[in-house]
Amino acid sequence: MGHIAVIGAGVIGLTIAYELAEAGHDVTVLAERDHTGAVSSVAAAIWFPHAVDTAPRVLESAELTRQRLTALAQADPRTGVRLRTGTVLTRHAGPDLSWTAAVPGHRPATAAELPPGADGVTCELPVVVTGPYLTWLRTALDAKGVRFRAAALTSPADVDPGFDAIVVAAGLRSGALLGGDDQVFPIRGQIVRLANPGLTRWLLDDDNPGGLTYVVPRDDDVVCGGTGDTGAWDETADPATEAAILRRAIALVPALAGAPVVSRxxxxxPARTAVRLEAISGYAVPVICCYGHGGAGFTLSWGEASAVRALVDAL
Known part of the structure; x- marks a missing residue:
């Protein structure tokens, strides 16, 4: 058993903490904000490798995560994981469908499932209702004896002595923590949540002529997005952008017309040119990096946590 510090309390950091505690390690999570303040709480959180590189290792991680989320959905609805059917639209020749290798039962979408001018793939995917899921995960960590500590760190060297290894899983802040990884950059995403009029089917339309569009029904609301503003740091919701999102969403799913806004x-x-998952030297104790997952934190979480666990166990 080792004493492991995990920097970061988003879905990646929490899932890593779970896997390490499950393996018998003594784990402390260090973060400036808890999971309610992490970008993970904003995500539509449907399983899909969005805004992340699709290298073979990453797709293997996604496949393992899909399996774990599917098992959670089937075992306990209190986890907040739901299995829902929907369609990924494609609007140009030669789309990247590498993700379908990890999704059994996918099929070409029928004409009734498609808007004019689009093709697509229909399948069943896990959808994570972020509030219940992150609360479930945090409760499970408490039960495993994982400790949480508020900490504003500038480097792994700031972590108190006494740990045998440190895992950097702080999302967008990870690059700065490691001395300025210039391959890390933000992709701004804006969403609006509408009251759910009874929808269960989701729709992803990355190539919508008006901009990135997705409609993801959860339990009581529907997450409508979105934007993919690379390099933008503004976290203020823009009314004009919201209006455009709603126009695109309603055009694809007319049943949303008139649904009241619940929240925005x-x-x-936290994007990167490629996901970084490796052990690095140069610190008093071994440091393992796990960041750069873009819009696929939930999609890769369990696979990445399993890989970090293997790296820690090999130290």
Whole structure:
């Protein structure tokens, strides 16, 4: 058993803490904000490798995560994970469908499932209702004896002595913590949540002519998005952008017309030119990096946590 510090309390950091505690390690999570203040709480959180590189290792991580989320959905609805059917639209020749290798039962969308001018793939995917899920995960960590400590760190060297290893899983802040990784950048995402009029089917339309569009029904609300503003740091919701999102969403799903707004939010996806998952030297104790997951934190969480666990166990 090792004493491990995990920097970061988003879905990646919390899932890593879970896996390490499950393996018998003594784990402390260090973060400036808890999970309610992380970008993970803003995510539509449907399983899909969005805004992340699709290297073979990343897709393997996504497949393992889909399996774990599916098992959670089937075992306990209190986890907040739901299995829902929907369609990923494609609007140009040669779309990247590498993700379908991890999704059994996918099929070409029928004409009735498609808007004019689009093709697509229909399948069943896990949808995570972020509030209940992150609360469930935090409760499970408490039960495993994981400790949480508020900490404003500038480097792994700031972590108190006594740990055998440190995991950097702080999303967008990870690059700065490691001395300025210039391959890290934000992708701004704005969403609006509408009261759910009874929808269960989701729709993803990355190539919508008007901009990135998705409609993801959860339990009582529907997450409508979005934006993919690379390099933008503004976390203020823009009314004009929201109006455009709603126009696109309602055009695809007319049943949303007239649904009242429940809430709105902006989050900064922690992107990188490639996911960074490796052990690095140069510190008093071993440091393992796990960040750069873009819009796929929930999609990769369990796979990445399993890989970090293997790296820690090999130290």
């Amino acid at each position: 939010a902006v989050g900064l996806r």
